[in-house]
Amino acid sequence: MSLSTHALSFAYQTDQPVLHDLSLDFGRGQVIGLLGANGCGKSTLFMNLLGIQKPQQGKVCWNGEALGYDKRSLHALRQKIAMVFQDPDQQIFYTDVVSDIAFSLRNLGLDESIIQSRIDQALALVDATAFRDKPIQYLSHGQKKRVAIAGALVMESEYLLLDEPTAGLDPRGRQHMIDIISRIVGQGKRVVISSHDIDLIYEVCDYLYVLSHGRLLAEGRETDVFQNKAILDEAGLTQPWLVKMHSELGFPLYKTEHAFFAAHRSASFSHSSSEKEAV
């Protein structure tokens, strides 16, 4: 299972290209981050990966083979790659949670008992069991987002594309989303996240592609890319605060907030206790 693009270029109108010569390999990490300012072409790239848009030059490859754009190949591809859109209202069609999550499975014609067990699993994974009987229009934005993710998870696809998973979420909802993403990764799925939530990308991703105006600006491990301040500036981005603490103030580089505070809490604790001893 691997998804990649080779010298992909795409334009909605021929004289205004949106994506230029992108060669990206989504097998380089478990969680790949697509970074870029607004309008850099992240969502368009997703549409290309899913075969909804067809590149004018270059190709999208699944397991090394170029995508076929006939109905059957696309149908097969979309069972391997699922996507969660930024706006959950865009992809929830039903008024109740369970029917909506079941939708793609019923389209596949699966057995109803399999459908029910997959729904239960998906709802448990995104912690949506408590509101599974509530009508969609009374759910909060964060809850709808979790339902949308469950709707993609039930397909048990190998790749999950998340478009701005934390946009519009409150701090607790955001933390919850991070937990959910790590659970999905724990199941061995590959995840591609498009976002400009820098701190999120830094915490959950292990390989990054930085886009600017549809061109590839940088790629590499998250710790390397985020230490290149000049490139981030050029892309209209900024460093995560944990990286800033490292590069500006000389702290060691930590991957998560938790690790940072754990290390320094014990340091300051031993510091203050040694002070006490001195007194």
Add this chain to the structure above:
Amino acid sequence: MLIIDQFAYQSRWRHRDPRSKFGLYLLLMIVALTSSPMIQCFELLGTGVLTCHLLRISVTRYLRWMLVPLVFLLVGLVGILISVSAQSENMLWHVQLGSLAIGIDKVGLYTAHMTLWRSLATLAATYLFVLTTPFTQMIRLLQMSRLPKVLIEQMLLTYRFIFILLEEAAAIRKAQSLRFGYRNLRTSFQSLAMLIGMLLQRVIYRYQQMEIALEMKLFQGEFYS
């Protein structure tokens, strides 16, 4: 629709089989349509109290809900009550307008009396049914009555997206009025025209987005409900 549905989801009968609720509704309707005003009066009272109990709401709130259709009912009753005739001797009260007598006669009074209680009783029965049956159960009822699938799908999707449309319309309206878009009649018409135009654009855009999402979910031309 939204508020009605919200109450239905909070009612004590939320999980009751929709068929039994519909059965009760039919029974109440038959009684209301065939019995005498006395019995209709009792039915009205009983259904009203039951509805208040099931929805955990106060009687005043229930009466306020009743007030809305009551206005229409009273206007209708005026039409039934007042009759125009060349002879005024049968009338209990009348005013003479040239050769015509406009007033209230016995038959009109009796019909109005019958209509009032029958309407109120059927109204109370309908309230009880719609306020205790959530939308998803309504859909199940429609399926059981073997309505064409296309029609049910239509209802399902309309119901899902009408709220999004209303929310967007409300947001546009709010933004417009914050910038004095509804200050006078002229700007109001302009703003309203803009609102409708924008809504249409958004609907088209959302339709395109929805198509993509449907493709992602392997849509095969049928909504399962």
